[in-house]
Amino acid sequence: MSEIIVGISDFKVSNNINDILITYALGSCVGVTIYDPVVKVGGLLHFMLPESSLDMRKAGENPAMFADTGIPFLFKTCYELGAKKKRMIVKVAGGASILDDANFFRIGQKNVTAMKKLFWKNNVLIEGEDTGSNCNRTFSIHISTGQAFVRTAHNGTRELV
Amino acid sequence: MISDKILKSIKNIPAFPAAAMKVMALIDDPNYSITDVADVVKYDQAITANILRICNSAYFGLRHKIVTINDAVMRLGQQNIVRAVQAAGVSTFYRKAKGYGLEANKLWEHSVGVALMTQILSKRIFKREDARLYTTALLHDIGKIIMGEFVDESFPQIHDLVSREGISFLDAEEKIIGINHADLGGRIASQWNFPKAMTDAIIYHHRPDLMQDEDNSGAWLVYLADQACIMMGIGLGSDGLAYKGLSEVIIKFKLRQKDFEECIMLMLEDLDRAREVIGMV
Numbered sequence: 001m002s003e004i005i006v007g008i009s010d011f012k013v014s015n016n017i018n019d020i021l022i023t024y025a026l027g028s029c030v031g032v033t034i035y036d037p038v039v040k041v042g043g044l045l046h047f048m049l050p051e052s053s054l055d056m057r058k059a060g061e062n063p064a065m066f067a068d069t070g071i072p073f074l075f076k077t078c079y080e081l082g083a084k085k086k087r088m089i090v091k092v093a094g095g096a097s098i099l100d101d102a103n104f105f106r107i108g109q110k111n112v113t114a115m116k117k118l119f120w121k122n123n124v125l126i127e128g129e130d131t132g133s134n135c136n137r138t139f140s141i142h143i144s145t146g147q148a149f150v151r152t153a154h155n156g157t158r159e160l161v
Numbered sequence: 162m163i164s165d166k167i168l169k170s171i172k173n174i175p176a177f178p179a180a181a182m183k184v185m186a187l188i189d190d191p192n193y194s195i196t197d198v199a200d201v202v203k204y205d206q207a208i209t210a211n212i213l214r215i216c217n218s219a220y221f222g223l224r225h226k227i228v229t230i231n232d233a234v235m236r237l238g239q240q241n242i243v244r245a246v247q248a249a250g251v252s253t254f255y256r257k258a259k260g261y262g263l264e265a266n267k268l269w270e271h272s273v274g275v276a277l278m279t280q281i282l283s284k285r286i287f288k289r290e291d292a293r294l295y296t297t298a299l300l301h302d303i304g305k306i307i308m309g310e311f312v313d314e315s316f317p318q319i320h321d322l323v324s325r326e327g328i329s330f331l332d333a334e335e336k337i338i339g340i341n342h343a344d345l346g347g348r349i350a351s352q353w354n355f356p357k358a359m360t361d362a363i364i365y366h367h368r369p370d371l372m373q374d375e376d377n378s379g380a381w382l383v384y385l386a387d388q389a390c391i392m393m394g395i396g397l398g399s400d401g402l403a404y405k406g407l408s409e410v411i412i413k414f415k416l417r418q419k420d421f422e423e424c425i426m427l428m429l430e431d432l433d434r435a436r437e438v439i440g441m442v
Contacts, residue, residue: 025397098392108392136400
């Protein structure tokens with residue numbers, strides 16, 4: 001098994017059953033895993049902010065930075081490896097917030113909302129979700145099985161189902 | 162009481178590097194010259210070596226390799242050389258940092274991120290950079306280098322308190338261990354004879370609203386920069402995001418959400434270019 005690290009504003013896709021895609025330290029950022037079990041193609045996106053309208057140039061250079069550009073890009077890249085939208089299993093984690101969250105800081109909630117809006121508009125179901133709260137999450141997907149795991153300091157590693 | 166043991170271990174922390182201390186005093190004088198900085202630094206071999214490493218890093222993007230401290234000073238200019246001296250001086254304390262479920266250099270990476278963010282915010286809000294604030298930000302979590310092992314030992318109790326009572330990780334540290342990492346950092350800064358504004362900014366970096374000195378905007382900038390790095394997961398530890406959000410910071414600095422998000426993007430770019438600085442630990 002080899003671990004492929006996904007950074008902030010980054011994504012990786014794979015069809016190698018020996019790969020584990022993993023992203024560390026999701027705070028208010030959100031991790032999205034998608035997986036097509038038939039062709040065993042999967043991907044992991046770690047986006048940082050909700051909307052590309054903030055900086056279209058940066059969104060062009062790195063679509064993975066924003067929910068509304070990163071998620072379509074993740075899907076398209078998996079299609080190139082033979083994955084099909086109707087078979088995709090989608091799981092999400094992250095979007096945490098600081099305490100007594102003031103409007104200003106609500107990046108975590110805004111990220112989750114932007115992501116859900118996008119999935120809803122495109123008729124995509126989220127099959128596993130661990131979002132919100134104030135914890136630091138590590139998120140990973142095994143390409144061999146499509147299993148996604150969330151690790152936190154207080155709960156250890158748990159499969160996201 | 163565990164906190165007695167902690168207070169004793171503060172005494173074992175080495176002195177703050179004299180060269181970095183002198184540079185801090187120098188920059189207080191508005192007429193300081195860049196050669197004064199070079200004169201102070203060249204007698205400290207460890208700092209000199211680190212500065213040359215930073216100067217030759219991609220962050221500064223210089224074409225020719227720099228081999229002497231005088232060259233470094235000439236090429237980098239005032240602001241960058243001060244930043245480099247302070248990063249080189251402070252990094253030594255983070256070398257053995259453990260705890261909060263973090264790998265060795267993650268706390269340092271977090272500190273560099275916060276320091277870079279304070280400069281981005283300061284430029285946007287006050288139209289200037291602030292070298293002293295940069296140093297303060299590098300040191301804001303210095304208490305964690307001692308607290309780490311105690312927090313790891315007591316993590317289940319601390320986390321239980323945070324999730325059951327909804328209190329901040331900072332308050333839970335104080336309840337379970339007897340002192341929190343910000344107060345502990347303040348004690349270390351006092352031991353180093355840091356100026357009060359810096360020590361206060363370290364003590365109040367999670368609660369600038371409790372600070373008596375309302376003119377200390379540096380403490381608020383460190384707070385805001387820290388929150389940004391915590392939200393972005395930069396060097397994020399087992400304490401997660403369990404810290405208090407203070408909405409008055411928005412009014413204080415007249416920042417819009419968009420400003421804040423733009424500053425975050427700039428900080429991540431700067432952090433990307435600062436890999437050599439982060440690699441010092």
